[in-house]
Amino acid sequence: MPFSAQPPASGERYALSASLDNARHLSSLLRAVHFQDHATCLATASGLRVTVEDAKCIQANAFIQAEIFQEFSVQEESVTFRISLSVLLDCLTIFGTSSLPGTSTALRLCYRGYGYPLMLFLEEGGVVTVCKINTQEPEELLDFDFCSTKVVNKIILQSEGLREAFAELDMTSEVLQITMSPDKPYFRLSTFGNAGSAHLDYPRDSDLMEAFHCNQTQTNRYKISLLKPSTKALALSCKVSIRTDAQGFLSLQYMIRNEDGQICFVEYYCCPDENVTEAEL
Amino acid sequence: MRFRAKIVDLACLNHFSRIINTIAKLAKTCILRLTVCKLYFILSDKVANGGASMWCELSQGNFFDEFQMEGVAAEHNEIYLEFVPENLWRAFKTAQSAKAVKIKLTNKHCPCLRVAVELPSLSSSSRIVTHDIPVGVIPRRMWNDFREPSVPDFDVSIYLPVLKTMKSVVERMKNLSNFIVIEANLSGEMNLKIETDLVSVTTHFKDLGNPPWASEDGYQSSAQGRDVESMAEACIDIKKLQQLLAGQQVNPTKALCSKFNSSACELQLVGSFAILSFSRISVFIFVCLKVNIFTAPEDFQYLYF
Numbered sequence: 001m002p003f004s005a006q007p008p009a010s011g012e013r014y015a016l017s018a019s020l021d022n023a024r025h026l027s028s029l030l031r032a033v034h035f036q037d038h039a040t041c042l043a044t045a046s047g048l049r050v051t052v053e054d055a056k057c058i059q060a061n062a063f064i065q066a067e068i069f070q071e072f073s074v075q076e077e078s079v080t081f082r083i084s085l086s087v088l089l090d091c092l093t094i095f096g097t098s099s100l101p102g103t104s105t106a107l108r109l110c111y112r113g114y115g116y117p118l119m120l121f122l123e124e125g126g127v128v129t130v131c132k133i134n135t136q137e138p139e140e141l142l143d144f145d146f147c148s149t150k151v152v153n154k155i156i157l158q159s160e161g162l163r164e165a166f167a168e169l170d171m172t173s174e175v176l177q178i179t180m181s182p183d184k185p186y187f188r189l190s191t192f193g194n195a196g197s198a199h200l201d202y203p204r205d206s207d208l209m210e211a212f213h214c215n216q217t218q219t220n221r222y223k224i225s226l227l228k229p230s231t232k233a234l235a236l237s238c239k240v241s242i243r244t245d246a247q248g249f250l251s252l253q254y255m256i257r258n259e260d261g262q263i264c265f266v267e268y269y270c271c272p273d274e275n276v277t278e279a280e281l
Numbered sequence: 282m283r284f285r286a287k288i289v290d291l292a293c294l295n296h297f298s299r300i301i302n303t304i305a306k307l308a309k310t311c312i313l314r315l316t317v318c319k320l321y322f323i324l325s326d327k328v329a330n331g332g333a334s335m336w337c338e339l340s341q342g343n344f345f346d347e348f349q350m351e352g353v354a355a356e357h358n359e360i361y362l363e364f365v366p367e368n369l370w371r372a373f374k375t376a377q378s379a380k381a382v383k384i385k386l387t388n389k390h391c392p393c394l395r396v397a398v399e400l401p402s403l404s405s406s407s408r409i410v411t412h413d414i415p416v417g418v419i420p421r422r423m424w425n426d427f428r429e430p431s432v433p434d435f436d437v438s439i440y441l442p443v444l445k446t447m448k449s450v451v452e453r454m455k456n457l458s459n460f461i462v463i464e465a466n467l468s469g470e471m472n473l474k475i476e477t478d479l480v481s482v483t484t485h486f487k488d489l490g491n492p493p494w495a496s497e498d499g500y501q502s503s504a505q506g507r508d509v510e511s512m513a514e515a516c517i518d519i520k521k522l523q524q525l526l527a528g529q530q531v532n533p534t535k536a537l538c539s540k541f542n543s544s545a546c547e548l549q550l551v552g553s554f555a556i557l558s559f560s561r562i563s564v565f566i567f568v569c570l571k572v573n574i575f576t577a578p579e580d581f582q583y584l585y586f
Contacts, residue, residue, distance in 0.1 A: 084480075087457060087479050087480045090454075090456045090457055091453070091480065091482060094449070094450055094453045094454075094482070094484065095446060095450065096446075096449035124446075126487070126488070127442065127484060128484070129482060129484040129485070130482070130485070131480060131481070131482045132481045132482075133480045134479055134480065
């Protein structure tokens with residue numbers, strides 16, 4: 001095998017180096033935030049965060065904790081780079097996406113630092129693939145400043161409850177209206193489409209409701225086109241936490257359990273739709 | 282000019298329809314050449330369309346229980362027909378549980394291949410579904426365009442890896458680039474490479490083995506005395522390669538890729554070869570793809586199946 005096909009010795013200095021027994025753990029999480037071509041990656045000692053944004057209104061973060069990797073080391077305090085997510089996903093799934101039992105793609109990932117390409121070494125069944133993906137200048141990310149102390153309302157649902165609702169959303173409606181309230185209707189999803197309005201209520205004592213902490217009645221509208229990409233994460237997740245802050249910013253946190261039972265999180269932040277007058281509510 | 286044939290055996294029918302399916306995936310139109318003992322499916326694409334060509338040779342005795350043909354003349358006892366393989370594949374799709382399939386050349390309003398499928402039924406009378414597939418009869422003066430391609434001289438020949446792995450690698454690479462570089466050497470190593478502004482990806486296969494046929498007549502020149510480590514390479518249209526791999530309905534038991542070079546050009550050439558062996562039938566489909574027409578107009582990649 002030529003020298004270039006050998007993964008680098010661990011003695012070499014890399015700003016970021018990591019290895020993973022099953023590359024699918026990474027690719028499935030990245031697919032959950034793949035609604036724009038470019039992603040910004042931030043690696044710290046605690047793990048890797050991949051951020052995708054669109055229209056300055058929505059941000060998706062996939063968190064892959066350091067524990068998910070067999071080896072994960074970051075030489076600097078934090079390492080940031082921007083990368084084409086579709087290229088990265090094509091590289092990670094080069095041996096196919098199907099999950100045949102007993103076969104898994106091993107991954108080694110290295111990044112030397114600013115200006116260098118991201119190197120991926122993938123191996124399956126004795127076949128080695130080396131990918132060099134050029135990195136780009138990281139862009140300024142949106143800061144939603146969404147901290148847990150500012151949360152007004154919070155609901156944790158089992159994902160299957162929301163999956164059905166999202167699959168049946170009236171896509172002719174421009175917005176999805178979310179009502180969260182300590183009193184009836186507790187948690188309501190509404191759409192206003194060509195064929196009329198639809199309201200979907202979740203009772204507080206539903207089996208799907210894992211936690212219900214609502215302090216005040218809040219009604220906010222969100223563009224459906226912005227929320228639609230989050231269904232990719234919803235499809236993989238087992239639980240979802242829906243939170244809003246005082247300004248109506250929405251946070252959707254998806255808890256995703258991979259094949260080995262490890263837990264990862266994908267988070268979506270979305271701005272409320274501004275064109276809401278009091279009269280419409 | 283007459284032609285009629287009949288398939289009764291279910292296994293033969295299945296093999297035949299799988300071959301038609303593979304051909305339908307590779308070619309929009311193709312030539313059916315009928316002789317007394319053999320039938321050939323031939324695709325010889327013009328360079329402008331990517332230059333893929335294919336040669337598939339079947340012995341009629343391996344498939345048909347009845348086979349009668351009468352060519353244009355006694356001394357040219359052959360028939361050349363042009364048809365759309367997709368149409369023939371549709372006709373055979375309905376024939377999966379057929380008791381018998383009859384194929385006949387007819388001329389009602391235009392020349393047609395009539396595929397009559399006899400389907401089993403619960404009552405005593407059987408059901409017959411008939412497909413008329415329009416064909417064009419190729420005049421004798423054009424027969425020379427469809428001669429068997431010769432195997433070019435090559436530098437390296439190598440067995441291909443498991444086609445499923447290769448297929449998925451080529452499929453991903455197709456998303457990233459338009460051209461793929463295939464390189465191989467005489468010590469059983471093969472690499473698939475793409476390189477673009479965004480990304481470069483190389484997949485390394487090893488321990489593939491090199492077929493020993495280099496010593497056969499006519500195939501030995503360039504491959505002999507070659508450094509076993511040095512790579513021969515060719516750059517080809519990735520879509521054509523992907524199409525070929527995706528169209529694989531018959532699982533080749535052995536696939537072989539040989540690379541050759543044209544003395545006139547710097548760039549070297551690729552060829553590959555697969556022998557499909559069924560329990561009692563051997564099928565050779567010869568496919569050849571035109572290589573990177575931008576850099577080397579005279580270079581070909583050959584893939585034989």
